[in-house]
Amino acid sequence: MPADLKQIYGRLGFSDQVVYSNFVTSLDGVVALGSTPNAGSMISGRNRADRFLMGLLRACADAVLVGAGTLRATPGHLWTAEHIFPDLKDQFGELRRQLGREPQPHLVVLTKSGNVDRSHPAMIAGASLASDVQDALTDLRRRGLNVVLTEGGPNVMGELIKRSLVDEAFVTTSPVIAGRAREARLGMVQGVELLPGHGVWSRLLSARRHGDYLFLRYDLRSSARP
Numbered sequence: 001m002p003a004d005l006k007q008i009y010g011r012l013g014f015s016d017q018v019v020y021s022n023f024v025t026s027l028d029g030v031v032a033l034g035s036t037p038n039a040g041s042m043i044s045g046r047n048r049a050d051r052f053l054m055g056l057l058r059a060c061a062d063a064v065l066v067g068a069g070t071l072r073a074t075p076g077h078l079w080t081a082e083h084i085f086p087d088l089k090d091q092f093g094e095l096r097r098q099l100g101r102e103p104q105p106h107l108v109v110l111t112k113s114g115n116v117d118r119s120h121p122a123m124i125a126g127a128s129l130a131s132d133v134q135d136a137l138t139d140l141r142r143r144g145l146n147v148v149l150t151e152g153g154p155n156v157m158g159e160l161i162k163r164s165l166v167d168e169a170f171v172t173t174s175p176v177i178a179g180r181a182r183e184a185r186l187g188m189v190q191g192v193e194l195l196p197g198h199g200v201w202s203r204l205l206s207a208r209r210h211g212d213y214l215f216l217r218y219d220l221r222s223s224a225r226p
Contacts, residue, residue, distance in 0.1 A: 001095055001098075002091045002094045002095055002098070004088065004091045005056060005088065005091050005092075005095060008052065009052075009053070009056060009208075010208075012056065012060070014060060014147055014168075015167075016146060016147075017141070017146040017147070018146070018147055018148070018167045018168065019065075019137065019148045019149075019150060019160065019165055019166050019167050019168075020057070020148075020149055020150070020166070020167060020168040020169065020170060021149070021150045021151075021152075021157060021160070021166055021168070021169045021170065022053070022054060022057050022149060022150075022151055022169075022170040022172075023040075023157075023169070023170070023171055023172070023188050024040050024043050024044045024050055024171075024172040024173075024174055025043065025171060025172070025173055025174065025187070025188060026043050026174055026176050026177060026178035027173065027174070027175060027176060027177050028177050028178055028179065028180075029187045029188075030043065030178035030179075030180070030185045030186070030187065031043065031153075031154060031186060031187060031188050032153055032154055032185060032186045033178065033183070033185055034182075034183025034184055034185055035183060037073045037074065037075070038073065038074060039073065043174050043176060043178060044172065044174050044213075045174065045176065047172075047174065047210075047213055048085075049210035049211070049213060049215070050172045050174070050213065050215075051084050051085050052085050052088070053170065053172065053215060054084045054085070054151075055081040055082070055084045055085035055088065055092055056081070056092070056095075057149050057170060058079060058080060058081040058084070058092075058105060058149060059081040059092040059095045059096055059101075060095070060099065060101075060147060060149070061101075061105045061147050061148060061149035062101060062102070062105060062106065062140070062144075062145035062146060062147045062148065063105050063106040063107070063108060063140050063145045063147075063148045063149070064079040064105045064106070064107050064108070064148070064149050064150070064151060065108050065110065065133070065136065065137075065148055065149070065150040065151070065152055065156070066079065066107065066108070066109055066110070066150070066151050066152045066153075066156070067109070067110045067111070067152040067153050067155060067156040068109055068110065068111035068113075068115070068116050069153050069155070070151065070152055070153050070156075071109050071116055071117070071120060071122065071123075072116075072117070073153075075117075075120065076120075076121055077121070077122065078121055078122055078125060079105065079107050079122060079151065080104050080105065081096075104125075105149070106126070106127075106128070106140070106145055107122055107125070107126070107127035107128070108127065108128055108129075108130050108136050108140065109122075109123075109127050109128070109129050109130070110129075110130055110131070110132075110133060110136065110152065110156055111129055111130075111131060112131050114129060114131070116129065133156065133159050133160060133163070133165065134163060134165070137165060150166070153186075153190075154186040154187060154188060154189055154190035154191075155190050155191050157188055157189050157190070158189045158190045158191030158192045159191060159192075161189050161192055161194075161200060161220075162191070162192040164222070166220050167219070167220060167221055168205070168217065168218060168219055168220060169188075169202065169217070169218045169220055170215070170216070170217050170218075171188070171215075171216045171217075171218065172213060172214070172215050172216075173213065173214040173216065174213060175212040175213065200220060202218035202219060202220050203218065203219040204216065204217070204218055204219075205217040205218060205219050
């Protein structure tokens with residue numbers, strides 16, 4: 001990595017073909033606040049270290065995968081490194097050049113209905129649509145886009161987990177308690193039940209701390225089972 005990025009984060013690398021996720025969660029396991037838009041920013045408190053990590057993970061990716069719900073919940077957003085952390089735009093660009101990536105990751109929006117806002121800046125910038133996550137990944141790999149970040153919500157993550165398609169998970173634990181009462185406030189995985197029958201075990205790859213925030217990286221491959 002460029003020296004400025006390495007000084008902040010340390011070492012970071014991925015295999016040639018990988019799907020990795022990134023979530024910020026409250027202390028009580030909430031990643032989505034019902035109908036509240038921009039829930040991730042609210043849960044993280046717009047923490048600069050978390051936003052830096054989001055930028056870094058986007059800068060490493062050939063493609064970013066999100067759900068239509070995430071697109072709707074973040075009007076005006078672009079899934080690029082410099083959009084989330086503009087202070088290091090040049091360094092993120094240099095990292096992509098070193099990795100042989102295109103200037104920006106390709107965005108894929110998962111939608112069963114195809115009903116998305118075509119005027120969303122991410123759609124105008126060239127995002128594509130897909131209705132099936134396996135087909136989307138197959139198409140990306142056919143095009144040589146093998147390093148894929150998913151910032152989809154809990155339902156997208158549930159589909160990926162159910163099909164054993166996620167290799168690694170980055171989880172930021174924010175020191176806030178979100179609580180649950182009236183609206184559904186989901187955890188990281190929705191739409192599939194694993195325990196008690198078949199939990200997906202993981203192996204901790206790294207743990208970092210910045211103030212009161214924890215930044216964890218897990219290996220979710222089958223080889224990670226204890």
